[in-house]
Amino acid sequence: QVQLQQWGAGLLKPSETLSLTCAVYVGSFSDYYWSWIRQPPGKGLEWIGEINHSGSTNYNPSLKSRVTISVDTSKNQFSLKLSSVTAADTAVYYCARSPVQLERPFDIWGQGTMVTVSS
Amino acid sequence: AIRMTQSPSLFSASTGDRVTITCRASQGISSYLAWYQQKPGKAPKLLIYAASTLQSGVPSRFSGSGSGTDFTLTISCLQSEDFATYYCQQYYSYPPITFGQGTRLDIK
Numbered sequence: 001q002v003q004l005q006q007w008g009a010g011l012l013k014p015s016e017t018l019s020l021t022c023a024v025y026v027g028s029f030s031d032y033y034w035s036w037i038r039q040p041p042g043k044g045l046e047w048i049g050e051i052n053h054s055g056s057t058n059y060n061p062s063l064k065s066r067v068t069i070s071v072d073t074s075k076n077q078f079s080l081k082l083s084s085v086t087a088a089d090t091a092v093y094y095c096a097r098s099p100v101q102l103e104r105p106f107d108i109w110g111q112g113t114m115v116t117v118s119s
Numbered sequence: 120a121i122r123m124t125q126s127p128s129l130f131s132a133s134t135g136d137r138v139t140i141t142c143r144a145s146q147g148i149s150s151y152l153a154w155y156q157q158k159p160g161k162a163p164k165l166l167i168y169a170a171s172t173l174q175s176g177v178p179s180r181f182s183g184s185g186s187g188t189d190f191t192l193t194i195s196c197l198q199s200e201d202f203a204t205y206y207c208q209q210y211y212s213y214p215p216i217t218f219g220q221g222t223r224l225d226i227k
Contacts, residue, residue, distance in 0.1 A: 035216075045163065046208055047216040059120070060215040094162055101171050105153035106209050109162035 001025075004110035006095045008080075012117045019081040022095030022110055029053050029076050033098045035106065036069060036080045047091075049114040052076055052100065085117045120147050121209050125219035133226040136197045140222045141189045142207035151211035154183055154192045157221075158203045166205075167192065202226050 008020030029048070035050040049059035051069045059067050068081040082089060095110040122145035132138050142152065150170035155163035165174045167183040170190055180195040194201055207219040 003157070044221045045218040047214075047218070049214070050216075058214045062215070067206075070150075085194075096162075098210070101222065103172075105165050105168035105208065106155075107165050107168075107176075112162050 003108050004095050005114050006093075008093075008113055008115070010114055012085050012115065014086050014117060014119055015084055017116075018085050018089065018093075018115055018117075019079065020093055020095070020113055020115075021079045022068055024032070024076040024078075026099070026108060027071055027097065030106040031100055033100060033104065034069075034078045035096045035098060037094045037096055037109075038089075039059065040088075040091040040114075041096070046078065046091075048082075059117060063088070066077065087113070087117050091115060092119050120215050121148060121212055121217050123207055123209055123217050123219040125205075125207060125222045127222060128220065129140045129223050131225045132197055133227045134199055136198050138194045138197055138224065140186075140192045140205055140224075142192070142219050144188045144190075144209055144211075146189045146212075148209045148211035150186045151209055152182075152185070152190050153185075153210065156201075156203045156206065164204060187216065197224075199211065199226075201212045 001027035004021040013044040033050045036048040049069050051057045051071050066083045071078045092112045094112050096106040098104040124143045127143045150172045156165040157163040171183045182193045203219045204223045
């Protein structure tokens with residue numbers, strides 16, 4: 001059964017803004033942090049940032065100037081915007097959840113969305 | 120940022136082998152470490168958290184140990200479905216949450 005379902009534009013031109021949304025179908029929205037993580041082709045995982053139900057965010061300093069993560073609790077959804085994209089932002093983007101507690105691994109992940117930046 | 124370094128990056132093994140993957144943190148992270156398995160085209164799957172706690176539904180042939188800066192993931196008897204890439208991740212100090220570079224486990 002679908003637990004996190006994500007969607008968004010898969011092909012962007014340089015300088016455009018990446019926009020993805022993740023809908024949550026599992027668990028209480030307020031019991032978790034909601035993250036975005038990306039993986040360039042053939043490479044490792046990079047955490048982009050997170051948000052909680054009240055809208056409090058943490059971002060990776062390496063991307064902070066270009067990232068906005070927002071939440072819509074009425075729809076149990078959260079979203080990612082990454083501005084001024086370049087080819088280096090080409091990656092599979094995942095949404096994921098982690099519990100609001102000391103032990104906070106990513107226990108559920110979305111299916112991933114491939115985003116390609118090309119002119 | 121805390122740097123996570125895995126070794127080896129690539130390892131070849133056979134079904135039935137016992138395999139150990141190492142993850143080292145650039146500074147102490149207590150036991151705030153998780154391990155993930157990723158197969159091609161799929162999202163990572165949580166195997167272990169708190170360095171040694173097995174996630175529900177994960178086979179008992181997987182085990183984790185360590186604290187501070189040095190951690191290991193052991194697969195006691197490799198099955199065909201275990202050939203994948205494994206990542207460690209720290210959640211002790213953030214932002215940013217950081218991952219190791221990955222260890223690809225191939226069939227010998």
